[in-house]
Amino acid sequence: NAGVTQTPKFRVLKTGQSMTLLCAQDMNHEYMYWYRQDPGMGLRLIHYSVGEGTTAKGEVPDGYNVSRLKKQNFLLGLESAAPSQTSVYFCASSYLKWNIQYFGAGTRLSVL
Amino acid sequence: AQKVTQAQTEISVVEKEDVTLDCVYETRDTTYYLFWYKQPPSGELVFLIRRNSFDEQNEISGRYSWNFQKSTSSFNFTITASQVVDSAVYFCALSEVLGAQKLVFGQGTRLTINP
DSSP states (O other): OOOEEEEOSEEEEOTTOOEEEEEEESSOOSEEEEEEEOTTSOEEEEEEEEETTEEEEOSSOTTOEEEOSSTTEEEEEESSOOGGGOEEEEEEEEOTTTOOOEEOOOEEEEEO | OOEEEOOOSEEEEETTOOEEEOOEEEOSOSSEEEEEEEEOTTOOOEEEEEEETTOOOOEEETTEEEEEEGGGTEEEEEESSOOGGGOEEEEEEEEESSTTOOEEEOOOEEEEEEO
16 A cells, blocks of 8 residues: 655755655545645645645645646645755645545755 | 644653643634644654544543543643653644644654653
8 A cells, every 4th residue: 555655755956946746645535735844843734635626725835836637646846946945845635534634754855 | 723732842751651742722613623643753644543522532542542621622642651662753733624624733742762
């Protein structure tokens, strides 16, 4: 069981570069989420999706864009990376009726 | 707005001691879910428990137990006879029952169990 898979696991970017983080789930979950984890702040919601073709903003959406073209994939994009986006990024998915989010292993991103 | 507070930033105990992690929450919703997640040194987030707000019965799973008190808006987590493998960061979280079921996390408590 793969569950939730995040790609890549690590990445170093220079300020102004762009990149896309990929999240894939094989559990046929309707809902998917992107969080960032920063020291002393827990996890904060960036964007989320309640179904294929739909996305919405979370608590800290600025500087990020997302897309969900297929039910199993949720992409997080950084168009012009900034040092403030240095963080660990987690993707999660959940089944509508169970309301339990299952997380990927995380992506550690450093922006220099 | 929903808010979760874990006032204990770090806790360090000796193996076999009991330890309680505190969680206090704020919400205007009448129904909601409460969660605990574990983040071991390897970094992944592991789901431990989900509690519905209308079910105040305490739960025990092996060495783990959870005390939910709606009157004080608390959902505390106790590890009995702690082991080194329990060392991790533990997060308490809150979500709405309907809608997108977004999670609001506390700041986390880093628990270190010393041999």
